[in-house]
Amino acid sequence: MRMIVLSRGIGLYSTQSLLRAGYRRGHEMDVVDHFHCSLLLEGKKRTLVYQGSPLSGVDAVIPRIGASVTFEGASVIRQFEGLSVYTLMRSDALLRARDKWRSLQLLAAAGVPVPRTFYLSRTEDLHVMIERIGGLPVVIKLLESTHGAGVILADRLDTAKSVVEAFIRTKQRLIVQEFIEESKGADVRALIVGGQIVASMKRQAMEGDFRSNLHRGATAVPEPLTEEEEKIVRRATRIMGLAVAGVDILRSKDGPLVIEVNASPGLEGIETTTGIDIAGKIIEYVERSARKFASYNQHRKK
Numbered sequence: 137m138r139m140i141v142l143s144r145g146i147g148l149y150s151t152q153s154l155l156r157a158g159y160r161r162g163h164e165m166d167v168v169d170h171f172h173c174s175l176l177l178e179g180k181k182r183t184l185v186y187q188g189s190p191l192s193g194v195d196a197v198i199p200r201i202g203a204s205v206t207f208e209g210a211s212v213i214r215q216f217e218g219l220s221v222y223t224l225m226r227s228d229a230l231l232r233a234r235d236k237w238r239s240l241q242l243l244a245a246a247g248v249p250v251p252r253t254f255y256l257s258r259t260e261d262l263h264v265m266i267e268r269i270g271g272l273p274v275v276i277k278l279l280e281s282t283h284g285a286g287v288i289l290a291d292r293l294d295t296a297k298s299v300v301e302a303f304i305r306t307k308q309r310l311i312v313q314e315f316i317e318e319s320k321g322a323d324v325r326a327l328i329v330g331g332q333i334v335a336s337m338k339r340q341a342m343e344g345d346f347r348s349n350l351h352r353g354a355t356a357v358p359e360p361l362t363e364e365e366e367k368i369v370r371r372a373t374r375i376m377g378l379a380v381a382g383v384d385i386l387r388s389k390d391g392p393l394v395i396e397v398n399a400s401p402g403l404e405g406i407e408t409t410t411g412i413d414i415a416g417k418i419i420e421y422v423e424r425s426a427r428k429f430a431s432y433n434q435h436r437k438k
């Protein structure tokens with residue numbers, strides 16, 4: 137098959153890992169930078185121009201879209217959808233996953249346990265909302281945070297107020313969440329491919345931090361999920377409409393809580409921690425799904 141990895145950097149670990157896995161299984165692999173695609177609409181006809189020529193003959197697209205280029209990425213994925221090319225992630229699923237509030241609304245509505253959270257558009261409501269979620273400390277998050285970079289722990293009301301004020305003033309949307317103290321700076325990351333949980337690990341924040349992102353210096357060890365956690369992870373991924381996802385869970389005194397479903401989960405940390413060839417499992421899944429997709433399309437055309 138001819139597979140395209142949509143990625144901004146051929147040198148990135150996850151991109152390399154997918155390319156290697158694809159070559160190993162005999163596929164023709166290419167990297168396309170979604171930031172440098174030109175898209176053409178002519179009535180129902182669509183064209184995607186990359187490096188000066190129309191891209192054709194693609195059997196499957198594997199999007200790896202970074203948070204800073206979500207909209208460009210979604211637009212390119214949508215163009216492939218219009219071209220009836222199989223893509224591992226749908227554009228609407230990407231957009232849904234990149235908004236923390238929208239994701240939590242959907243997950244909570246579907247009965248997936250999530251921390252008590254509120255969306256705030258004016259500082260005046262902060263006080264009463266904090267009381268509703270059980271008091272201080274609280275975690276304040278930018279809706280589009282990644283790698284823990286927009287996640288702040290506030291243990292005083294005046295700190296929370298200042299942070300919220302600054303975010304609102306600079307037109308950044310935010311949520312405020314109950315702090316799950318008993319998780320002690322640890323969370324569990326599960327990697328799911330085509331409905332199957334293929335790997336899981338426990339990440340522990342660096343001394344003096346509560347954020348367990350590997351980009352923040354956290355350490356990781358393999359960690360099995362409980363049956364309840366497995367159920368929750370599978371359900372969360374299904375609700376978000378993702379085939380591949382990294383689901384983050386906090387172990388609270390009231391049971392597991394989903395804090396995030398990552399649409400383009402990094403492969404480096406989890407592959408090196410668990411020794412599992414996740415890229416290989418992704419490629420196998422793409423093969424199966426792209427084949428099904430193609431035969432379905434053929435039947436439809438007849």
Ligand SMILES: Nc1ncnc2c1ncn2[C@@H]1O[C@H](COP(=O)(O)OP(=O)(O)O)[C@@H](O)[C@H]1O
Pocket residue numbers: 251275277281282283284285286287313314315316317319321322323341346347348349384386395396
């Ligand atoms: N409500 C919370 N209580 C305790 N720790 C949290 C909470 N929310 C996030 N964290 C910690 O902060 C990290 C980053 O938060 P997350 O919501 O995943 O944002 P990002 O998308 O930036 O990774 C999590 O992995 C977790 O370790």
Ligand SMILES: [Mg+2]
Pocket residue numbers: 283284349384396
């Ligand atoms: Mg996270």
